Amino acid sequence: AQRVTQPEKLLSVFKGAPVELKCNYSYSGSPELFWYVQYSRQRLQLLLRHISRESIKGFTADLNKGETSFHLKKPFAQEEDSAMYYCALRGGGGGSNYKLTFGKGTLLTVNP
Amino acid sequence: NAGVTQTPKFQVLKTGQSMTLQCAQDMNHEYMSWYRQDPGMGLRLIHYSVGAGITDQGEVPNGYNVSRSTTEDFPLRLLSAAPSQTSVYFCASSLSGYGIYEQYFGPGTRLTVT
Numbered sequence: 001a002q003r004v005t006q007p008e009k010l011l012s013v014f015k016g017a018p019v020e021l022k023c024n025y026s027y028s029g030s031p032e033l034f035w036y037v038q039y040s041r042q043r044l045q046l047l048l049r050h051i052s053r054e055s056i057k058g059f060t061a062d063l064n065k066g067e068t069s070f071h072l073k074k075p076f077a078q079e080e081d082s083a084m085y086y087c088a089l090r091g092g093g094g095g096s097n098y099k100l101t102f103g104k105g106t107l108l109t110v111n112p
Numbered sequence: 113n114a115g116v117t118q119t120p121k122f123q124v125l126k127t128g129q130s131m132t133l134q135c136a137q138d139m140n141h142e143y144m145s146w147y148r149q150d151p152g153m154g155l156r157l158i159h160y161s162v163g164a165g166i167t168d169q170g171e172v173p174n175g176y177n178v179s180r181s182t183t184e185d186f187p188l189r190l191l192s193a194a195p196s197q198t199s200v201y202f203c204a205s206s207l208s209g210y211g212i213y214e215q216y217f218g219p220g221t222r223l224t225v226t
Contacts, residue, residue: 099157100173
């Protein structure tokens with residue numbers, strides 16, 4: 001079974017401070033990993049995916065297969081980064097290839 | 113493109129009532145899915161579809177039915193509403209159910225069952 005764990009429900013930082021949102025996963029094969037973000041009163045939207053190895057809005061995430069982690073990082077947090085962040089995994093054999101499993105989310109608050 | 117649309121935005125039901133949550137997309141996406149979002153639980157997959165005429169169960173399918181007669185529409189039916197189904201429901205679609213494809217989400221339906 002595939003599982004995604006986000007150990008922090010809430011994370012509060014000050015503007016300009018580094019931020020790291022943790023994500024650990026359990027999956028036996030090669031996972032596809034994503035970060036989705038939900039800003040206040042907006043739709044859930046893709047932030048980034050591991051295969052793209054991209055930086056979006058200053059955020060990066062590196063897949064560490066040894067530690068089964070996909071932590072989201074930003075060196076200098078901004079107030080507009082305040083949102084709910086979800087880590088998600090897709091993978092598996094057969095029918096479970098189609099299932100995107102989400103973590104429980106981390107609510108990030110960036111204080112001025 | 114309207115993207116993914118959901119109706120209604122809000123709904124209050126009494127225990128035992130039935131209703132259908134509507135979801136439509138205009139992006140010609142093969143894959144569509146329904147999630148529920150509950151505080152502290154994240155998003156949990158209810159049902160999904162990999163194409164017209166093909167549906168399958170997700171993590172929490174009990175009490176819900178789906179069908180996919182067209183590529184565009186993927187309604188979610190609550191057969192006999194229960195208070196435990198009070199939640200925010202999101203529909204999503206993607207080009208394919210495989211791999212790296214981004215899921216596009218609708219605005220959500222907030223359902224309260226009394």
